[in-house]
Amino acid sequence: MPLEPLELYRDQHHACLMFSDLIEEDGQAVQANQFLIVDGDTGAIIDPGGNLAFNELFMGMSRYFPPHRLSYLLASHADPDIIASLDRWLSSTRALLVISRVWERFAPHFAKLGKTENRIIGVPDGGGLLPLGRHELLLLPAHFMHSEGNFHFYDPVSRILFTGDLGVSMTSGAEARVPVTALAPHVARMEAFHRRYMVSNKVLRLWTRMARQLDIAMLAPQHGAPIMGQQAITDFFDWLDGLECGTDLFDERSYQIPTARIDPVAH
Numbered sequence: 098m099p100l101e102p103l104e105l106y107r108d109q110h111h112a113c114l115m116f117s118d119l120i121e122e123d124g125q126a127v128q129a130n131q132f133l134i135v136d137g138d139t140g141a142i143i144d145p146g147g148n149l150a151f152n153e154l155f156m157g158m159s160r161y162f163p164p165h166r167l168s169y170l171l172a173s174h175a176d177p178d179i180i181a182s183l184d185r186w187l188s189s190t191r192a193l194l195v196i197s198r199v200w201e202r203f204a205p206h207f208a209k210l211g212k213t214e215n216r217i218i219g220v221p222d223g224g225g226l227l228p229l230g231r232h233e234l235l236l237l238p239a240h241f242m243h244s245e246g247n248f249h250f251y252d253p254v255s256r257i258l259f260t261g262d263l264g265v266s267m268t269s270g271a272e273a274r275v276p277v278t279a280l281a282p283h284v285a286r287m288e289a290f291h292r293r294y295m296v297s298n299k300v301l302r303l304w305t306r307m308a309r310q311l312d313i314a315m316l317a318p319q320h321g322a323p324i325m326g327q328q329a330i331t332d333f334f335d336w337l338d339g340l341e342c343g344t345d346l347f348d349e350r351s352y353q354i355p356t357a358r359i360d361p362v363a364h
């Protein structure tokens with residue numbers, strides 16, 4: 098049985114919930130978090146995930162408002178662990194998919210023919226403000242962190258920044274429920290992922306320059322534990338500023354005609 102969703106924020110009209118263990122931990126699929134923002138009698142799902150998470154997330158959401166009241170599916174980018182369940186969400190709700198314009202015409206491949214008609218908001222590279230209930234969410238440019246068309250979502254009520262694949266750590270669903278408040282011991286769990294999945298240090302630095310202007314209580318990534326509190330968040334930005342990653346680390350040695358044999362049996 099999955100655990101109850103973790104309440105990251107709650108007041109009378111507004112709540113942010115994190116689901117961290119909807120995927121069976123058999124080691125094949127990476128642990129992933131899905132988020133639900135509730136405002137009054139509507140809400141948005143952030144990075145709904147693959148088919149593995151759909152049923153539990155749908156039931157969890159139904160406890161807060163009727164499914165037909167769901168306003169949006171917010172997709173930080175178009176990876177399978179982000180929106181492979183798109184077809185089922187479009188069938189079961191009236192929500193609009195909010196995704197980068199870069200992916201707007203690729204996302205329909207996740208759904209049956211015609212199902213995405215008038216159901217996709219393609220966000221321009223500059224991002225924008227999106228009304229949700231009585232408030233607005235900030236769609237924040239995060240291109241190349243890691244995907245070519247990538248957005249993060251800032252909720253000014255809870256002051257949570259939902260960062261998709263940025264700030265992720267490799268943990269179990271239970272461990273992901275314990276927010277990180279000191280960065281140093283956490284770096285080892287983030288480093289390998291960020292070195293390979295983030296595109297370049299230039300992009301990381303452009304992004305931190307923007308993000309430092311926001312009042313952030315928590316960073317909530319799509320895998321692993323949230324990063325919470327002023328000190329840990331500042332330390333995280335500083336760590337990104339100095340991190341070499343992606344194209345910084347690739348050179349001619351990375352592009353050689355391969356000679357290693359891949360064994361299809363003992364792979």
Ligand SMILES: [Fe+2]
Pocket residue numbers: 174176262
């Ligand atoms: Fe991704």
Ligand SMILES: [Fe+2]
Pocket residue numbers: 176178179261262319320
């Ligand atoms: Fe991911």
